[in-house]
Amino acid sequence: MNIRQQLTQLLTVAYVFTSAFVLWKTLSIITNSHSPIVVVLSGSMEPAFQRGDILFLWNRDSYAKVGDIVVYEIKGKSIPIVHRVLREHHSQDFEKQLLLTKGDNNPIDDLGLYAKKQMYLNQKTDLVGTVKGYLPKLGYVTILISENVYFKYGLLGLMAVSSLFSNDS
Amino acid sequence: MFNLTTRFQNAANQALTTTIVISGLVILLTFIQLYHDNVWNLDSTSLDNIKPSASIKHSHNYGSVNRKPKENSKVQFDLDADLTPLFNWNTKQVFAYVTAEYPGKTPGSSNKVTYWDSIIVYKEDAKIHLTNQRSKYSVWDVENSFREREAILKLEWNIQPYIGPLIFGETSSSTNFTFAESPNKKKSEAV
Numbered sequence: 001m002n003i004r005q006q007l008t009q010l011l012t013v014a015y016v017f018t019s020a021f022v023l024w025k026t027l028s029i030i031t032n033s034h035s036p037i038v039v040v041l042s043g044s045m046e047p048a049f050q051r052g053d054i055l056f057l058w059n060r061d062s063y064a065k066v067g068d069i070v071v072y073e074i075k076g077k078s079i080p081i082v083h084r085v086l087r088e089h090h091s092q093d094f095e096k097q098l099l100l101t102k103g104d105n106n107p108i109d110d111l112g113l114y115a116k117k118q119m120y121l122n123q124k125t126d127l128v129g130t131v132k133g134y135l136p137k138l139g140y141v142t143i144l145i146s147e148n149v150y151f152k153y154g155l156l157g158l159m160a161v162s163s164l165f166s167n168d169s
Numbered sequence: 170m171f172n173l174t175t176r177f178q179n180a181a182n183q184a185l186t187t188t189i190v191i192s193g194l195v196i197l198l199t200f201i202q203l204y205h206d207n208v209w210n211l212d213s214t215s216l217d218n219i220k221p222s223a224s225i226k227h228s229h230n231y232g233s234v235n236r237k238p239k240e241n242s243k244v245q246f247d248l249d250a251d252l253t254p255l256f257n258w259n260t261k262q263v264f265a266y267v268t269a270e271y272p273g274k275t276p277g278s279s280n281k282v283t284y285w286d287s288i289i290v291y292k293e294d295a296k297i298h299l300t301n302q303r304s305k306y307s308v309w310d311v312e313n314s315f316r317e318r319e320a321i322l323k324l325e326w327n328i329q330p331y332i333g334p335l336i337f338g339e340t341s342s343s344t345n346f347t348f349a350e351s352p353n354k355k356k357s358e359a360v
Contacts, residue, residue, distance in 0.1 A: 047290060048262055048329040066268050066281045067327050067337060084264075089311045092277025098311065104264065104288055109306075111230060119232065120311075133334045135192075162173040 033059035033129040038071060038080065039139030044103030045069070045082055052140030055082065057129025063094035064123050069131040070101065072121050074114055080128050083110055089120070097123035196333040199259040203328075203336065206254040214250040214342040216267070216324055218301070223315065223349040232309030240314045240351050241307045244269070244284050248299040248324065250340060255328055256292040263289045264327040265297065267304075271320035271348075274312060282308045284322075315348035322346060 027036040036057050040049045048069075049055070057071055064070055068085045083101040086109055090097040098120035102109040111119070121127070144151045203209075222245075225238045233239040248267070255263045266286035273280055284304035289295050325339040 047288070048264070065337075066283055067264070067266055067325055069335065086306070087280070087282040087308070089273065089280045090278060091273070091275060104286075108230070117234075119234070131335060134330060135332060162177070 031058050031060065031129060033057045035080070035128060038082070038128075039142050040082060041079070041143070042082075042103075044106050045084070046105045048104060049082060049134070050136075052137050052143055054135040054139040055131045056133035056135075058132045059127060059129040061130055063090060063097050064088060064099055064127070064130060070099070070121075071128040071131065072101065072126045073128055074118075074126070076115060081110070081113065082131065088123075090123075094123075099123055099126075192332055195259060199257070199330060199333055202257050202259075206257070208254050209338050210341065211250070211252070211254065211338075212341045214248075214324055214340040216246060216248050216250075216322055216342045216344050218245075218247040219322060219344060219346040220245040221346055221349040223351055224307075225352050226307070226309070231307055238313075238353065239309050240353070241309050242315050242348055243304045243307055244322070244346070245301050245303050246285075246299070246322065248297055248302060250297045250324055250342075252289065252295040252297065252326060253292055255326060256295055259330045259333065260328055261290075261331045262329045263295065264329065265289060266325055266327075267322060268325055269308075269320040269322050269346075271315075271318045280310065282306075282310075284308060314351050314353075317348050317350060319345055319347050 024036075028034060030036075038055050038057060040051055040053045040055065043051060055071070064085050066085050066088055069082060070085055071080050071082050073080050081101075083103045083106075085099050086102045087100040088097060099122075100109055100111075100120055114121070145155065146152075222243050224241050224243070226241045227233050227236045227238060231239060231241050246267070250265070252263055252265060264286065267284050268281055269284060270279065270281045272278065284306060285302065286305060287297075321343050322345070323339055323343045325337070327338075328336040330336070
């Protein structure tokens with residue numbers, strides 16, 4: 001095994017990571033959302049969205065409609081929430097729009113999830129995006145990696161073993 | 170050249186390409202089917218016998234800030250609708266919701282609220298017959314009162330597919346009603 005071969009391999013790995021990163025950031029710019037593709041983590045929108053489903057977001061709409069499913073973030077809470085718009089109140093030409101949301105599968109609206117004394121979401125500042133497209137189940141891999149230690153180390157082990165075997169060429 | 174990594178890469182590439190092509194076909198066929206079924210012009214719906222009511226709430230859960238009185242609105246209504254055309258081979262669920270749209274205080278401002286909604290999973294449940302249905306939500310406004318404004322009540326729907334884009338639409342039935350008089354006003358008039 002010479003050093004040139006090893007460097008080429010390193011370059012290939014770096015190429016894979018950078019192209020993934022570039023693709024992600026390009027999508028970010030196109031959709032104007034810091035996470036254009038999200039994986040559903042909770043069951044509050046069941047049966048529409050189950051854990052592990054993939055959602056495609058778009059954040060260039062100038063306003064939200066009642067019935068839209070939006071992803072929002074509350075200041076001080078790190079996990080984005082996917083829920084449906086229950087009410088909207090807007091001024092002329094949607095210069096300012098207030099939203100109240102609710103999970104389809106939840107008995108009550110999201111007032112309890114918002115920050116203290118917050119009564120509405122601000123369409124301009126609080127939204128990560130509006131859900132436009134849906135792909136079932138495929139995101140479950142990321143949940144497995146982040147929540148199941150055996151799966152994570154199993155995958156790492158498999159990669160290590162395969163890299164050992166790949167050297168006989 | 171045929172080591173484990175390249176084999177895996179080839180298999181993954183093949184799977185990804187096939188998935189994208191099949192998904193594209195499914196989405197295209199779904200839209201053709203929906204246009205064929207003419208789902209954006211469902212005219213066999215009716216929404217009437219609307220009875221609005223108002224109450225005063227003091228809880229944060231009903232929109233009150235610092236326990237100040239906040240007017241809440243509810244409606245009773247009759248609804249007849251047949252949403253079965255929305256169900257095809259790529260429909261996972263239909264979300265049906267009754268909304269009211271009414272003007273705000275300043276010119277150009279507007280509001281839209283949901284009074285009732287329902288998740289429909291089976292085609293057999295898509296024929297809706299409701300009489301004197303009470304609203305699911307107690308609704309408050311950004312203002313303290315609904316001021317007996319006029320609102321338009323409408324049935325809207327959203328198709329959640331097994332795969333592909335979310336699809337929205339509204340039925341042609343829409344009915345006007347006036348918000349109920351505030352209980353506060355009645356009290357002050359009586360005194």
